[in-house]
Every structure is written in structure tokens, then in C-alpha cells.
Amino acid sequence: MEEKYLHYTPQDFKSDQEVRWCPGCGDHAILSSVQKALPEVSKVLKYNLERYVFVSGIGCSSRFPYYVDTFGFHGIHGRASAIATGVKVANPTLSVWQITGDGDALAIGGNHFIHAVRRNIDTNILLFNNQIYGLTKGQYSPTSPLGKITKTSPFGTVEHPFRPGELVIGAQGKFFARSLDIDVKLTSELMIEAAKHDGTSVVEILQNCVIFNDGAYDYITDREHREDRVITLRHGEKMVFGKNRDKGLILSGLSLKVVTIGQGGFSMDDILVHDAYNPNPGVHMMLANMEFPEYPVALGVIRNVKDSTYDDNVRDQVLEVMKDAKIKCVDDLLNSGETWDV
């Protein structure tokens, strides 16, 4: 048994293809995060390189598979979820990673996306959310905020955006995490968590498109405000954030509320502890939906719940039926049922 999986470095996951994203595009950082995470994933899950398959749709983000030196499939716009599903069902031993954009996953591919999540097929979906159509040069996407001015909305959009986390949990998603493109460390960590989770793992990565939507996430990425405006959730830990680690989340009535520890009578004891494993989606949904300025934006693993996966169910059912089947080959099949001799 070759134990190659113990010895990979990020270099092993770099292909010889020239990376063609714009300089400064958030996709570069995400690529590094993945290349950094894969040696670790290999070690933890004992995966050799040939087990990885990267599947994508169409978009800037979807060029990703060319840049990782594994098996790869650059599909058609919106269909990555379906293609990835086919790959996984055909060979459940593969580690299938889907790379998709906000347009690819949530507009043209919305249907496939929610159904992949609902089935809980064991794939890892990395959703690059830049709130814009990058490849086609700057039209609004289903995650562009209401009123956003783009080439196809010169007077601002008049439609409400999707919140990917809400959609995932609404589709009975079992794993949802969020990261920032620039936070390579956190993104890598989430990749590993996603890979370890059996079932559809969706990781939303807030990604800056320098050309067509530059600065969309400045309000949470700029060094000065970042810590006050995001909360990085960790299972089993208190939901605290802020430069001085003095802010936290409590449950007030049926909603979350931001409080300052030591003020208004709130102490650390009042602050919620993050339970990512709780099957009840209520708090997870609220965490995923938190928006600035009322709340900090939640990063980290928001939901991580065990359930049976589609691919396991397929395999188990086949084995179960085969166990005491009378029909064992096509000849048996052809001769089954009503027949007669001439």
C-alpha cells in the first residue's frame, strides 16, 4: 500500500496551466487555500491524489479545475451540481469537489444546486460569491443586493437577492460554512471540515471581483473594522467577536441579539455557545442570515449535521437487493417471468 497521502505538499496540486484570472482577483487566494488544504485532507482522510475530482460549471471561478493537478471536469453553465452528482454516484470512492459561482449555482443552476443539497450527495461545493457575473463582464447576479447598479441594471436592480446559506438550509442542507477569500487560513480550515463531512458540504466564499464589483465586501474585509463586523463561529465555543472580544450573541425572544459583555447586565454566561451539530436548523438559519450593520457576518462552520447520504443510500440499496436476488445476470433476466417453449 502506497501511503502517498501522507506526503503531499501544495505543489503537488498545482497544474502546469497558466492561471488566467485578473491580477488581484479573489479567486487566486481561494486557489491557494485549496492547494494548501488538500495535503491536509489527504492526510486526514487517507486520500491519494487520484481520488480527487474537481467539477465546475462556467464562469471565472469555474476555470478552477484547470489549475489543480487532479482529475477535472469543466462543465457547462449551471450544471456542475448535476455532473458532480453523476461522478459521485458512479464512483462513490472519489472525493468530489464542485467549484461554482453565484450565477452558476444560484441562477442557471439553482434547480440542480438545491436538489444536490436536498439529496445530500457527498460532494463539497465551493460557492465563489462575488455578487456579480464576472466572466460575462459585470451583470447583476442573484446575490447582488437590491438596488445594485450594474451593466444590466443601470438604474439599480429591483429584485431581492438570495442568501446562499438560507437557501442551503431551506433545502435541508446539512453543512454550511462561510469564509472570506483573503482569509486563506480560515478557508483552508473550512475545506478540511467540508471534506470530513459526509454529505453535501456547501462553503460560501465571499470573493472580490476587482474588475466588476470591486470592494463589495470592503465593509467586512478592511483591517480596521473586520473584527467588529464578522464573527468566526467554532463549534462548542461562545459566540464572541470584536476587537476586544467583548461582543457576543444572545437569544432575545425569537431573535439573535448583539450585546456587549459587561454592559446592560450581560455577562459571558449569557452568550450563546455555537452548536453546529444541532439538527434543528433554527439558530443556524439565523446565524447564516446575519447581515451588517445589525449583526456581524458569520464565518466558519455554521451548520454541520450528520445524516445519511444519497450515494451511501444508493450503494446500500443495491447491495440489499442483490443479497437475495434471484436474477443474477442478463440471461436470468431474459428468462424471468412468463415464458414458453416452441
Next chain:
Amino acid sequence: MDKQKNVQELDEVVVRFSGDSGDGMQLTGTLFADASALFGNGVNTFPDYPSEIRAPQGTVGGVSGFQVHLGNQKVNTPGDYCDVLVAMNPAALKANAKWVKKGGMIIVDADQFNEKGYQRAGYKTIDAVTELNLQDFKIINAPITTLTKESLKESGLDNKSIVRSKNMFALGMVYYIFDRPLNFTEKYYETKFKKKPEIIEANKKVLRDGYNYAGNIHAIPNTYTIKPADARVKGKYRTINGNTATAWGLIAAAEKANLPLFCGSYPITPATDVLIELAKRKDLGVKTLQAEDEIAGVCTAIGAAFAGNFAVTSTSGPGLSLKSEALGLAVMTELPMVIVNVQRGGPSTGLPTKTEQSDLNQALYGRNGEAPMVVIAASTPSNCFDFAFQAGKIAMEHMTPVILLTDGFIANGSEPWRIPSMKDYPAINPPIVPENTENFMPYARDEKRLARGWAFPGKKGIAHRVGGLEKDFIKGSVSHDPMNHQRMTDIREAKVQRVKEFIPEQEVYGDKEGDLLVVGWGGTQGHLLTAVQEMRAAGKSVSLCHFNYINPLPRNTRDIFTRFKNIVVCELNMGQFVNYLRINFQDFNYHQFNKVQGLPFTVVELVDRFNKILEGK
């Protein structure tokens, strides 16, 4: 029973069972067909059912029919017109009277021909015979409902179940008229209702009472018998319909290739049964995924093909439209896959339950870019098995998507089939790339077939990327080079054309030269063959050239065409195949015969048309 009746021997007979959707006519017809097949007759059947699941009871829209054609030889069609019509209510009579041969027999359930029945079926009067002009037909007015109630009054069954058995009474009558043995059907009850002995007994009793009733009434002066076909090949037989045969042929191809079968599909009439039959076959390891739509169906199949399964997707016209873009991806990535398209009346939702051959253009051309694909058409219910198998073999050995066209007519039609043995089918050897192949190039091709290698994820040392962007000729990496695109376009077409060298030559039924060559493709074969046989029996110089391989066409096609004075291309569309032939072989003059009524050809209209061509009209 009155054994004085005359027994007349017939060569063939056509019986049509019709009634309300809830009257169980499909089962009745199937039992009659199976009993006749077991008896040894040539049999061919066709169901004709409404697209509404539960149209209002007693209305013409809710009439369901099942036609059975029996012969003392192989019969190739379900028959144009019937000798005997069973009509369980006024609506069934109204909808089907036009399909009865002049002077034919019509058995009706007299109990249903009351004011309410007439009214629901939309009659203007309460006299069907006059209103439908049935004076020249032999009408048997049997109070079937009453007699069924009488027959089962001591059965202990509730009234609803009793009334529901009236189809078996009618079946018993037909069994008497055609001198059919009852034991096959009795055996069916015994297996079907194993756990409900009272139902077995009730069914047996009604069937027998119907049989005896027919024997006792004087309205039925003669009975008929159709001898078993004697020219049949020895062997074990079963009844099969086209959709089941298609599903099984795909499974057979997977077995011969020694690869798992994956089917991604979305239900659509009349193709759903392919998915249903495959879903049953978990015992053979078949994986079926009922996708969220047809696009997902084909895309999951593409993913499965990439990962090394024999991948298929099944659909009908509107679904094929949805799959178009992804089929281009399959062409570009040169992955093997079979797309089964069971054609129905179009465009749009069209005539979902009716047959047509109008998706040929879509199969040949319905994709963006230059996207050639192998197209094959099955032509009988049972040969769906062989062509599904062939489609799989070509797809996997030539690394190309293959469209298999069938249609609602052969998909739902059934016939006796001599069960083949898998040892008589060829091996399937896909060009699977071994692990650690040195210098592996994803788009390097073998010279014989021009097929690229199939490199499964999970195998060491052959990691590579594919996708919808144009590929470098050898390396498979993205290439925008102008000459490379030309070269790739050329080789994708050449690869499909190369299949010509691996398919059999086109056969001709009849003489190899003559006055008229009848040309057809796909599911019209039975009708065209019957028409040509009739004309040849009458001494006419007519032959049949019926195509199963559409793209590429068999290599001797032109040679066949040159030997006939006239060519007529017959198809259930407005001329899609004839125009394809015009593009390929411009130097011939083609007559054409087209029909789009949601119905198969009739032999009568074909013979009529061919005679006119021979007469120079």
C-alpha cells in the same frame, strides 16, 4: 354448450378491446394476447390509451383501447382495422367504430347503453346503430354487467369488485369465439392473486361464465380458430414490449462491457417505462437517478460516464430539447453515453401518448456548433433490445454519445420474442486507459476507430481535465488555435463516420433491383414490410429497404438506391429522413409518403400509395 356451431379456420384476426379507462382493457387485451402467444400464434399488440389518467367516466376522452393481431404466421403489425370490437360502453363504441372492418363483429355491454351512457358519450340520440351507421355490422348485445353480477352473486365479493370483473366476462366471450384455451389465463390469476383465493375463484368463474354464455347464444353462430404458427424457430419465447427491451438491451451492454450501468432520467410519456424497468434492476447493480429535470438527467449521465460507468439517459422529444446543450458537451468531451429518445407527437407537448417520427432532425442536428453524433433507430418492439445493445457497444468502443430513437408505437407495442442467449452477443471492449500509462494524452486516438482513451478518475497516474472548451488535438488542454479547431471539428465528424466500417451492410427485403424501393426507418417497419409483402404476393416489383443505422448510413446505401426505378421514403413526419437522404445522395429522385396524425401507417394506405407510384401517378 352448443357444439353444433361451425368452426372456421382463419389465417389471421384482429381484435380490439375498448372501454372506459377504469374498465381494465389493457389487462384484458394483454391476457388475450398472451394466451394466444402461448397457444403458438403470431401476435402483435398495440395499446391506445388517453393521456388523461382519469378522464370523466363514460366520455370519449376517457376511452382506452388495446388491439391484438393474431396469425398462423408471424404478424408484423397490430393490424389496421379489427374483425372484432369489444366496446364496454357507448363512448368506446363511438371512439372505435371507425376501426372495425365492414361487416365485422361488435360486442357491446348492453347494460351501459342507457340514456346516461349515451349522454355522457355525447350522442345526439339513444340509438348508436343508426347514429354511427352500424347497420352492416354484426352487433352482439350482451348484458355483460348484469351477467357478471349474476355470476358472482355468491362470491362474497363487494359490489364494486364484482362490477370490476366484467372485463373478464367479455374476455371469456372472446375466448369462446376464437377457441382459445382458458388455462393460461387461469394460471395468471393464480400467480397474480396468490394471497387472495376468493379473487382467483371469482375471476375463473366469470371468465368461464362469459365463455359459456357466448357458446349458448344464437347470435354467435360461428367460432374461429387460428392455428399455431409452424414456421417458428424453436426455442424459449416470451412477450416483450419496446421499452422493456430497450432497458434490458442497455443492461446487456453494461454486462458485456463489465461496467456498472448508470441511468439519469426524468419521467416523460412514453419513455418513462425505460426508467421504471431499469429502476427494478438493482439486483443487477443498475443505478438509476430520477433527476430534477432532463438537463440534470443527461448531466448526471455525463458525470457518470466521466467516472467510468456505462451511462444512459432516457427521454421523449421535449426532454431531448432540454438535453441539447449537454449533448454538445458529451460530443466535446468524447465520452460514451446512450440517449434513448422515445418519440411522440410534437412540437411542444404535442400528442404525448401518440406516435410520430418527428425528432429525427433534432437527433441529427439539434445542437449548437458542429456536433455530430451517432443516431440509431430500433424498428420493432423486440429489436429495441438489439439496438439498445448496439448503441451501447458503439458508444463505448467509439467513445461517442449515441442517440437511440424508438417511438411510442414500438415502445408500447409488444410481440412474442425468442429469448436470446447472452453468449451469442459480442464482447464490448471500451478503450479503457490503464493506470500509470506513461505519457498519457487525453485526446490521443486509436487509428482504427479514432476513439480517444477512457481514463477513469481514481486511477493512478492519468489525472487530466476535460470540458466544453475546445481541446488541443492531443493534449486535451484548452486551445483557441484556429487550425486546431478545424482539425478537431474534422476529426469529431470523421470519428462518427468511421462507425460505418463497424456496422453491417444495409439489407433489402425482396429483389435487389426492381420498379419500386420502399424506404423507411424506425418503428414503421412492420407496416412497410406487410405492405411490401402484400404487393409482392400480387406480383409487383417492390422491395423494402428499412434503415436502423441513420448516422452514419450503411456503406452500401447508394448502391442499393441505384438499382431501383423509383424510391419512396415513408415516414411519420413531414419528410425529415427523405431530406437527409437528399443531402447525402443528391442524385436520386425521391417520392415521399408522410403522415402526422399520431397514428401508425395503415397497410391499406401504403399499398394504395405504392400502386399509384407504380402506375406513374
